Amino acid sequence: QQQVKQSPQSLIVQKGGISIINCAYENTAFDYFPWYQQFPGKGPALLIAIRPDVSEKKEGRFTISFNKSAKQFSLHIMDSQPGDSATYFCAASDYYGGATNKLIFGTGTLLAVQP
Amino acid sequence: EPEVTQTPSHQVTQMGQEVILRCVPISNHLYFYWYRQILGQKVEFLVSFYNNEISEKSEIFDDQFSVERPDGSNFTLKIRSTKLEDSAMYFCASSEALGRGLEQYFGPGTRLTVT
Numbered sequence: 001q002q003q004v005k006q007s008p009q010s011l012i013v014q015k016g017g018i019s020i021i022n023c024a025y026e027n028t029a030f031d032y033f034p035w036y037q038q039f040p041g042k043g044p045a046l047l048i049a050i051r052p053d054v055s056e057k058k059e060g061r062f063t064i065s066f067n068k069s070a071k072q073f074s075l076h077i078m079d080s081q082p083g084d085s086a087t088y089f090c091a092a093s094d095y096y097g098g099a100t101n102k103l104i105f106g107t108g109t110l111l112a113v114q115p
Numbered sequence: 116e117p118e119v120t121q122t123p124s125h126q127v128t129q130m131g132q133e134v135i136l137r138c139v140p141i142s143n144h145l146y147f148y149w150y151r152q153i154l155g156q157k158v159e160f161l162v163s164f165y166n167n168e169i170s171e172k173s174e175i176f177d178d179q180f181s182v183e184r185p186d187g188s189n190f191t192l193k194i195r196s197t198k199l200e201d202s203a204m205y206f207c208a209s210s211e212a213l214g215r216g217l218e219q220y221f222g223p224g225t226r227l228t229v230t
Contacts, residue, residue, distance in 0.1 A: 032217065036158075043222050043224050046220065046221075095217060101210060102148070102171055
């Protein structure tokens with residue numbers, strides 16, 4: 001029940017296209033959902049995050065869509081650029097009820113944006 | 116911009132040896148975390164630390180692991196007797212607080228290789 005399932009495992013998108021990565025969770029206590037971007041040899045970098053009281057959050061070219069009833073959330077990267085090529089991890093946390101904000105990560109999506 | 120730093124970037128050790136991984140969290144942050152990432156796999160929570168004690172630990176964090184904040188700036192992870200399966204990237208993260216300021220910021224990681 002602590003798992004976060006992420007798909008696809010890898011994704012190839014043409015420059016200018018839309019990249020979509022999906023995540024699903026089971027634990028209804030999760031109430032904080034960040035996305036992290038990781039380049040090879042680097043640590044995960046916080047990209048954008050959402051709380052379940054909103055269905056969508058947009059920051060620049062990055063949008064999180066959240067479906068509380070389906071227990072799913074997704075990352076949309078608009079106008080994808082070669083510089084967006086990285087591994088993307090979704091994560092979830094039990095922010096209100098947990099002792100800490102430990103993050104449960106998805107398995108990651110390797111995104112390649114072709115020029 | 117403040118950032119989490121980690122040393123060393125790469126540590127090679129022999130099985131059975133003790134290693135200490137060091138982290139300097141962001142200066143006004145109060146919550147500290149260690150995560151690990153085995154090559155090609157997802158990021159996994161190890162332990163969280165607040166007010167000089169462990170808040171939560173995962174099943175991975177057994178008696179071979181310990182954490183310490185020896186002074187006002189460093190946060191360390193010690194593995195007492197390393198095993199081959201401890202080979203991974205170890206990431207330190209910190210957050211300002213729970214609730215508001217819960218975003219976790221990750222360091223660049225220490226690659227631990229156990230031979």
